[in-house]
Amino acid sequence: MLFMVEMTVNIPQDLPAEVASEIKAKEKAYSQSLQRSGKWAHIWRVVGEYKNVSIFDVESNEELHTLLSELPLFPYMDISVTALCRHPSAI
Numbered sequence: 001m002l003f004m005v006e007m008t009v010n011i012p013q014d015l016p017a018e019v020a021s022e023i024k025a026k027e028k029a030y031s032q033s034l035q036r037s038g039k040w041a042h043i044w045r046v047v048g049e050y051k052n053v054s055i056f057d058v059e060s061n062e063e064l065h066t067l068l069s070e071l072p073l074f075p076y077m078d079i080s081v082t083a084l085c086r087h088p089s090a091i
Contacts, residue, residue, distance in 0.1 A: 002084040008051040026072040
């Protein structure tokens with residue numbers, strides 16, 4: 001199942017810089033692991049925002065929810081999920 005996921009990150013201003021850096025390093029390692037596995041198929045940065053648009057290729061809604069909720073930045077994210085299917089005009 002394919003899903004488009006939009007993630008906007010809102011790290012609190014009062015979070016110590018060293019804590020934020022540690023969380024970001026964990027986030028990068030986890031997301032790259034998911035990319036290597038094929039579960040996180042694509043990721044694009046949205047210009048001018050601390051936001052990304054990603055495509056996930058997972059077995060179920062539950063699997064996607066689990067993967068997203070395990071993101072180290074999850075507590076600081078606004079997430080929007082859209083289910084996708086192949087367009088009949090696609091070649």
